[in-house]
Amino acid sequence: MSLVGKTAVITGSNSGIGLGIARELAGAGANVVLNSFTDAQEDHDLAEEIAREYGVLARYIKADMSKPDECRALIEQAGACDILVNNAGIQHVAPVEDFAPEKWDAIIAINLSSAFHTTAVALPMMRKAGWGRVVNIASAHGLTASPYKSAYIAAKHGIVGLSKTVALETAEEPITCNAICPGYVLTPLVEAQIPEQMKTHGMDRDTVVREVMLARQPSRQFATVEQIGGTAVFLCSDAAEQITGTTISVDGGWTAM
Numbered sequence: 001m002s003l004v005g006k007t008a009v010i011t012g013s014n015s016g017i018g019l020g021i022a023r024e025l026a027g028a029g030a031n032v033v034l035n036s037f038t039d040a041q042e043d044h045d046l047a048e049e050i051a052r053e054y055g056v057l058a059r060y061i062k063a064d065m066s067k068p069d070e071c072r073a074l075i076e077q078a079g080a081c082d083i084l085v086n087n088a089g090i091q092h093v094a095p096v097e098d099f100a101p102e103k104w105d106a107i108i109a110i111n112l113s114s115a116f117h118t119t120a121v122a123l124p125m126m127r128k129a130g131w132g133r134v135v136n137i138a139s140a141h142g143l144t145a146s147p148y149k150s151a152y153i154a155a156k157h158g159i160v161g162l163s164k165t166v167a168l169e170t171a172e173e174p175i176t177c178n179a180i181c182p183g184y185v186l187t188p189l190v191e192a193q194i195p196e197q198m199k200t201h202g203m204d205r206d207t208v209v210r211e212v213m214l215a216r217q218p219s220r221q222f223a224t225v226e227q228i229g230g231t232a233v234f235l236c237s238d239a240a241e242q243i244t245g246t247t248i249s250v251d252g253g254w255t256a257m
């Protein structure tokens with residue numbers, strides 16, 4: 001699979017799944033634009049490291065995905081966007097009645113609205129280039145629900161709906177739009193949930209991982225960032241040309257139950 005000459009913009013890609021996807025796309029030859037809301041030396045170092053390792057162009061652009069103007073500016077600053085991966089995401093867990101409204105707003109902005117803004121700017125660029133791929137990182141929680149994650153689940157169901165709509169609006173063009181729905185992938189976002197889960201359930205780390213966090217993942221194994229990245233590369237391949245407006249689950253059987 002060669003993505004040489006293509007430029008991929010991956011939102012929220014200075015860690016976790018986004019970084020894993022950036023590495024896999026760079027491994028397939030794509031130039032990559034990394035992003036997060038910080039502007040640390042390590043962010044720029046990561047881009048340099050990818051450029052060196054894979055022999056591609058790589059740079060880091062700071063943009064806060066909770067801010068519509070910055071979402072749009074990210075794509076404009078990238079200058080080209082053949083592959084758009086909407087990955088930035090945050091989580092907050094609380095019952096609906098205790099869910100802080102500002103947390104709700106932040107999750108909807110970062111996990112859902114950012115994808116609307118970046119896609120709106122990227123599509124005309126893809127049309128001009130005559131090729132494009134939009135890959136949205138949803139979740140098993142884009143297809144099913146769990147208690148206490150109302151904003152996250154609403155946002156992830158929303159991004160599945162956005163993916164279908166964009167697919168229909170581009171159906172006759174050489175552009176596709178799909179959503180990847182990972183189950184649990186061991187990243188900082190999941191890591192951060194473990195202490196709270198241990199406290200809530202009064203369990204040690206291994207037990208809470210196997211019996212609580214992976215209780216709905218029949219494989220009882222976390223998916224890896226490389227597997228999510230590999231799925232994104234597949235969606236950019238010629239084999240996936242007629243795959244549009246759908247979801248691909250990478251969830252160890254979660255949504256089969």
Ligand code: NAD
Nearest residue numbers: 012013014015016017036037065088089139184185187189
């Ligand atoms: P992570 O915390 O490692 O990564 C989240 C990324 O988003 C980071 O790079 C962070 O800097 C960035 N980000 C957060 N707020 C931002 C903002 N305002 N502007 C720009 N960037 C911002 O978490 P992750 O697990 O790698 O999550 C990545 C995506 O995958 C999210 O959309 C998440 O919902 C989804 N996902 C994760 C899992 C999992 O098990 N880890 C499962 C399903 C879906």
